[in-house]
Amino acid sequence: MRFSIRSLLAIMLLCGISFPLVSGIRDLRRDEAMRSQLRREIETLRERLALDDPQRQRIKQHQRDELTSVRAIRERAERQFETIQQKYGGIEVRGTDVLSLRTVPQLRRDRTQPPVVFRVRVPTERDVWLKYAVIPAEGVSRSPDQLDQRHDPPADSGFAHPGHYERKLEPGEHLLAVQTGPVRGKVLPVAIRLGDKPLLDTEFSGDGIPSTGAYHISGRKQIDYPPQRRLPWLLSVKVKLRLEDDSRRDAAFDGCLWLSDRSSGYDPFPSLRDDP
Numbered sequence: 001m002r003f004s005i006r007s008l009l010a011i012m013l014l015c016g017i018s019f020p021l022v023s024g025i026r027d028l029r030r031d032e033a034m035r036s037q038l039r040r041e042i043e044t045l046r047e048r049l050a051l052d053d054p055q056r057q058r059i060k061q062h063q064r065d066e067l068t069s070v071r072a073i074r075e076r077a078e079r080q081f082e083t084i085q086q087k088y089g090g091i092e093v094r095g096t097d098v099l100s101l102r103t104v105p106q107l108r109r110d111r112t113q114p115p116v117v118f119r120v121r122v123p124t125e126r127d128v129w130l131k132y133a134v135i136p137a138e139g140v141s142r143s144p145d146q147l148d149q150r151h152d153p154p155a156d157s158g159f160a161h162p163g164h165y166e167r168k169l170e171p172g173e174h175l176l177a178v179q180t181g182p183v184r185g186k187v188l189p190v191a192i193r194l195g196d197k198p199l200l201d202t203e204f205s206g207d208g209i210p211s212t213g214a215y216h217i218s219g220r221k222q223i224d225y226p227p228q229r230r231l232p233w234l235l236s237v238k239v240k241l242r243l244e245d246d247s248r249r250d251a252a253f254d255g256c257l258w259l260s261d262r263s264s265g266y267d268p269f270p271s272l273r274d275d276p
Contacts, residue, residue, distance in 0.1 A: 091121045091173060091222060098123055099225040099259070101232075103216070104175070115179040115193075116216050116235060120259075124171040126227065129260045132192065132200060132269070133163035137254045142233045144258045151264070157253040158239070159190075161202040166266040167194070178235055178257065180212045188212055190237055190255060192269075199269040206251060208241030231259040 091100050104117040122128045133150055134157045141147070153162035177193040188210040192200040204210055216235035217223070225231055237255035242248050 091119050093121065094224045095226070096123050097125045097227050099126065099128055099231060100222055101217075101225075102222045103218075103220060113179075113181050115177040117178075118176040118216075118234060120169070120174045120176055122169045122171050122174065127261055128169045128231065129166050129263055130169055130176070130194070130199075130257070131164065131166045131260055131264065131266060132255065132257050133165070133266075134159045134161075134253050135256050137238065137250055137252055142236070142256070142258075144231055144233055144260050147233070147256065147258050148260050148262070148264050154253055158204045158206045158251055159202060159253065159255060160204075161200060161270060162253075164264065164266040165200065165269040166260075166264060167199065167269050168263070169194075176234075178216075178237070180237055183210060186210065188239060192257070198271040200271060202255075204237075204239050204251070204255075206239070206241050208243040208249075210239050210241055210251070212237055212239050231261055233258040 091102065094100055100121045101118055104119050120128075131147070133147065134154055135147070135150065136154070150164065153164060155162075175193075175195055177191075179189075179191045179193075181188060186205055186207075186209055188204040190200070190202050190204065191198065204212075215238055217232055223232070233256070235257045239251035239254070240248055241251055
């Protein structure tokens with residue numbers, strides 16, 4: 001292929017023009033990279049200077065001091081609460097045939113609802129039975145005499161273990177704890193403990209999101225039950241449901257816990273069926 005002189009001159013002129021442009025673009029990219037690197041170094045330096053700023057250091061020290069103070073206050077409050085718990089959570093012996101009980105104050109340490117805890121002293125000369133059943137929330141007496149006569153666990157109550165269960169309590173002092181929650185989705189756990197032994201680990205599930213309040217006998221002071229006095233209903237686990245339209249309604253059944261001086265022939269609590 002032959003090129004005319006004019007074509008060669010045009011090509012040489014185009015090359016002469018393009019070369020500086022290409023070099024300029026390359027230099028521009030290099031300069032931009034250098035500027036980016038410089039900006040990063042400046043930002044890093046600013047952060048270091050900010051960390052070394054006396055005012056910032058004073059603020060951080062103040063925050064640390066405040067946190068230390070809050071922790072100290074909390075620890076002191078917990079110690080005071082333990083003193084109150086020991087003072088107001090004890091039981092005085094009233095006789096060999098007198099059952100005594102009281103609620104033990106509990107401290108809420110996080111967002112979890114604290115358990116309801118009863119201290120129960122079972123006398124040596126009296127039989128005492130702890131019983132649990134799921135019963136209708138409406139139209140049923142909470143009288144232990146009436147509760148003792150219930151023998152048909154409800155179907156579709158929402159509770160995984162509808163009952164009925166019982167346990168004869170040994171003479172001496174017992175701590176009985178009932179814990180509800182925290183809610184997991186549409187499931188509300190319910191746990192009953194006798195000392196360090198689990199009696200019942202169950203749950204409620206329904207159409208809505210459950211929440212609960214454990215309604216129980218008022219026992220801030222010691223309550224005594226001599227032989228001529230009926231042993232008491234202790235606690236009801238009442239469940240409220242929040243539905244999809246954000247309305248609320250009570251569940252149709254409650255979990256009920258009470259004391260009795262005789263057996264009803266109920267099954268043992270599930271967690272203690274192998275326990276003598």
